Amino acid sequence: MNLGLPKLSMKLTRRDAAAALAALGATGGVALGVRRETDAEGVGEADTARDGEGLPEDETVQTVMTAVAEAVYPEAISGIDAFVDGFLAGRLDGSSHDEGIRAAVADVESAARSWYGAPVAGLPPGERDDVLRELGADTAEENPQGTTAERVRYYVVNELLLALYASPTGGELVGIENPQGYAGGAESYRQGPP
Amino acid sequence: MSGAESVGVGRADGSADRTPVPDADVCVVGAGPAGALIADRLAGDHKVVVLDAGPRFDPADRLARQERAIRPFYDRPDVWGVGGVRDAHENAGDRFYPLNHARVKGVGGSTLHWQGMVMRLHEDDFNSGTARGIGPDWPIDYADLRPYYAEAERELGVAGASDNPYAPPREEPHPMPAFEPSYSDSLFAEACESLGIDMHSVPNARNSEPYDDRSPCVGYGTCQPVCPSGAKYDATVHVERAEEQGATVLDRAPVQRLDHDGDDRVTAAAYATPDGKTHRQEADAFVVAAGGVETPRLLLLSASDRYPDGLANGSGHVGEFFMDHLFAGAGGRLDEPTRQNHVGFYTSGCDQFYDAADETQAPFKLEFLNYAGPSPVESALSGDDWGDSLLERLRDGYGTHVAMGGLVEQLPRADSRITLADDRTDDHGNPVPRVEWTVGERALDTIERANEIQVEILEALGADVEWVAGPDATGPAYHHMGTTRMSDDPDRGVVDAECQTHDLTNCWIASSSVFPTSGAMNPTLTIAALALRVADAVDDRLSEA
Ligand SMILES: Cc1cc2nc3c(=O)[nH]c(=O)nc-3n(C[C@H](O)[C@H](O)[C@H](O)COP(=O)(O)OP(=O)(O)OC[C@H]3O[C@@H](n4cnc5c(N)ncnc54)[C@H](O)[C@@H]3O)c2cc1C
Numbered sequence: 001m002n003l004g005l006p007k008l009s010m011k012l013t014r015r016d017a018a019a020a021l022a023a024l025g026a027t028g029g030v031a032l033g034v035r036r037e038t039d040a041e042g043v044g045e046a047d048t049a050r051d052g053e054g055l056p057e058d059e060t061v062q063t064v065m066t067a068v069a070e071a072v073y074p075e076a077i078s079g080i081d082a083f084v085d086g087f088l089a090g091r092l093d094g095s096s097h098d099e100g101i102r103a104a105v106a107d108v109e110s111a112a113r114s115w116y117g118a119p120v121a122g123l124p125p126g127e128r129d130d131v132l133r134e135l136g137a138d139t140a141e142e143n144p145q146g147t148t149a150e151r152v153r154y155y156v157v158n159e160l161l162l163a164l165y166a167s168p169t170g171g172e173l174v175g176i177e178n179p180q181g182y183a184g185g186a187e188s189y190r191q192g193p194p
Numbered sequence: 195m196s197g198a199e200s201v202g203v204g205r206a207d208g209s210a211d212r213t214p215v216p217d218a219d220v221c222v223v224g225a226g227p228a229g230a231l232i233a234d235r236l237a238g239d240h241k242v243v244v245l246d247a248g249p250r251f252d253p254a255d256r257l258a259r260q261e262r263a264i265r266p267f268y269d270r271p272d273v274w275g276v277g278g279v280r281d282a283h284e285n286a287g288d289r290f291y292p293l294n295h296a297r298v299k300g301v302g303g304s305t306l307h308w309q310g311m312v313m314r315l316h317e318d319d320f321n322s323g324t325a326r327g328i329g330p331d332w333p334i335d336y337a338d339l340r341p342y343y344a345e346a347e348r349e350l351g352v353a354g355a356s357d358n359p360y361a362p363p364r365e366e367p368h369p370m371p372a373f374e375p376s377y378s379d380s381l382f383a384e385a386c387e388s389l390g391i392d393m394h395s396v397p398n399a400r401n402s403e404p405y406d407d408r409s410p411c412v413g414y415g416t417c418q419p420v421c422p423s424g425a426k427y428d429a430t431v432h433v434e435r436a437e438e439q440g441a442t443v444l445d446r447a448p449v450q451r452l453d454h455d456g457d458d459r460v461t462a463a464a465y466a467t468p469d470g471k472t473h474r475q476e477a478d479a480f481v482v483a484a485g486g487v488e489t490p491r492l493l494l495l496s497a498s499d500r501y502p503d504g505l506a507n508g509s510g511h512v513g514e515f516f517m518d519h520l521f522a523g524a525g526g527r528l529d530e531p532t533r534q535n536h537v538g539f540y541t542s543g544c545d546q547f548y549d550a551a552d553e554t555q556a557p558f559k560l561e562f563l564n565y566a567g568p569s570p571v572e573s574a575l576s577g578d579d580w581g582d583s584l585l586e587r588l589r590d591g592y593g594t595h596v597a598m599g600g601l602v603e604q605l606p607r608a609d610s611r612i613t614l615a616d617d618r619t620d621d622h623g624n625p626v627p628r629v630e631w632t633v634g635e636r637a638l639d640t641i642e643r644a645n646e647i648q649v650e651i652l653e654a655l656g657a658d659v660e661w662v663a664g665p666d667a668t669g670p671a672y673h674h675m676g677t678t679r680m681s682d683d684p685d686r687g688v689v690d691a692e693c694q695t696h697d698l699t700n701c702w703i704a705s706s707s708v709f710p711t712s713g714a715m716n717p718t719l720t721i722a723a724l725a726l727r728v729a730d731a732v733d734d735r736l737s738e739a
């Protein structure tokens with residue numbers, strides 16, 4: 001059935017990252033506020049956890065998430081690098097969610113290294129896909145407190161899919177430029193197909 | 195804090211002062227729309243305390259709650275923290291009743307989760323026995339409530355228009371213009387016209403323009419269960435206003451029982467607090483506004499030597515006549531785009547068949563949905579595919595769905611009821627509510643009638659009809675009504691026409707639990723109108739004293 005859906009070549013933009021963040025309740029500003037509060041208490045809880053348990057740094061998280069995004073996003077999507085960076089800038093905010101992302105990223109990275117002998121980002125896309133499937137993230141149901149497979153599904157795979165498909169560009173790929181989670185205004189529902 | 199699982203981490207309310215307020219005039223049990231409107235009305239002139247069983251939700255968490263609404267890990271009740279021992283219940287009727295999908299406990303009550311459709315009942319709904327030959331008449335008429343309906347529309351902020359020829363008479367336009375029809379409404383319009391079926395706008399408690407310092411709708415599309423923008427009305431609006439005028443609102447303060455003296459007066463509400471203590475809030479007047487299930491439960495839990503069957507239960511009817519509206523629906527797919535799931539509310543309905551109701555056919559209304567079929571972002575998160583094959587699945591699954599819904603009245607029956615469970619208790623050791631939900635033939639037959647019309651419309655539209663929610667697949671609309679019925683006769687009802695309990699001289703009930711019959715219109719505008727009327731009655735009484 002031809003619904004006049006857009007041709008499969010879409011570039012994610014800053015607007016998409018901002019939209020995904022706005023949908024999910026994180027902005028750079030919020031993140032800053034949280035970190036400052038933590039510092040002010042002099043404990044730096046999240047930082048301690050990160051250092052103490054050897055959770056990956058921002059840069060590693062970005063690299064791994066971008067590499068995974070290249071495997072789980074449709075091939076025609078471009079601009080993934082900046083999109084993931086922008087999105088993570090808000091999500092890595094010192095919250096328990098932040099910690100969950102880091103821990104799941106560490107699991108993916110260590111699976112890649114031990115099974116394929118290279119970091120995820122160093123693997124060809126087909127093998128990135130294999131790592132995720134061998135981890136069980138394809139058949140697992142997401143669960144933030146679950147098994148490794150369930151946490152990878154929640155914090156890595158679904159985190160990225162949620163960011164994409166709650167953004168206008170991701171929605172447009174499917175034919176809905178104002179997807180759930182995105183405040184795309186109260187006009188689009190009235191408009192006919194483009 | 196971001197992330198669906200971060201909900202609630204920002205709150206530091208353990209240390210809040212939850213001790214009773216000295217010399218209170220009014221104690222309101224429940225901070226949903228009924229309790230909140232009353233508190234707001236009375237707070238200017240009286241010392242008002244509101245006790246709510248659930249927490250005060252942090253507005254900063256709304257986007258994280260929205261994420262819960264979208265992510266498959268979370269069930270609907272998780273969005274507002276419903277469930278667990280606090281909300282345990284039993285089901286004992288013919289039909290399963292998913293109680294914890296049907297309510298929210300906390301400041302704002304179930305309006306935090308609601309859809310926000312706000313219709314007035316029809317004139318005949320107040321006179322079912324006389325006009326339709328079945329069911330009791332209410333002791334009040336549409337005319338008694340009419341000015342309160344108008345006030346309630348202003349309070350909630352209702353977007354609506356006067357294009358519905360079947361709606362009861364109104365005196366003034368709605369406070370905001372109606373939402374324009376959707377693209378899919380325009381497709382339905384052609385089919386309906388060919389069948390001689392009328393479509394019209396529907397009133398929404400949702401801002402179509404800025405109202406009351408709240409944002410207009412910005413199209414998040416997750417209205418039910420959460421509106422992150424505040425465009426959808428919820429009762430935190432009136433809680434905040436009441437507090438600004440000096441009312442005290444205590445959260446996580448579930449009332450365990452109401453105490454009384456030997457003169458048929460309620461003297462205190464005994465409530466628990468998170469530190470494990472129990473306090474007594476005394477007041478001159480009490481309003482129970484704990485929703486259609488917890489209201490009768492609290493009265494039953496308050497049984498004493500003087501009132502062994504429960505408080506205000508001289509009639510024996512507390513808990514009986516539990517009603518909900520029944521869902522009738524049908525849907526399918528077209529071979530063209532239908533633009534669904536941009537917003538989470540509907541914009542057109544059909545009340546043409548409503549007043550044809552009689553002994554055998556219940557009133558019912560029809561709805562043209564704007565959220566038929568799956569929401570792509572939700573579908574994207576489950577399944578074992580990603581990349582191009584996921585996109586293909588999403589494209590196949592989205593784009594051409596259409597659906598109609600509808601609500602059908604059920605008659606009050608004594609065997610459809612809320613009682614106390616025999617063995618099971620909640621987190622405070624109180625028997626949990628037992629729901630026996632029983633639906634009669636008139637409602638089931640009417641669902642079939644609604645389905646016939648829905649299928650006829652869908653077929654005229656050229657849709658391939660894929661599902662029909664008929665008598666076997668119907669479910670409740672989450673409107674709890676009838677359990678403390680209103681009647682002039684103390685043997686036949688729990689409250690009088692002013693919603694004051696027959697048995698107690700200073701206790702009112704503000705809830706859809708007072709509805710003698712349910713009509714087929716969503717109940718909350720009527721709850722709000724009745725609540726404003728109760729506020730007037732309480733105010734009069736306190737002013738007399
Ligand atoms: C998913 C969903 C969609 C809905 N959509 C619509 C709609 O479109 N239109 C419509 O008209 N209606 C709708 N409703 C119904 C609407 O939400 C209710 O009619 C309305 O909220 C009832 O208001 P209330 O104040 O009587 O009770 P509630 O809003 O339920 O509030 C009762 C409050 O009392 C508190 N409470 C309970 N027991 C105690 C106790 N013992 N001590 C202290 N506090 C207590 C609870 O914590 C709660 O906060 C919907 C409901 C749901 C769940």
Ligand code: SF4
Nearest residue numbers: 411412414415417421
């Ligand atoms: S679509 Fe619903 S959730 Fe979104 S802003 Fe409008 S009312 Fe709120």
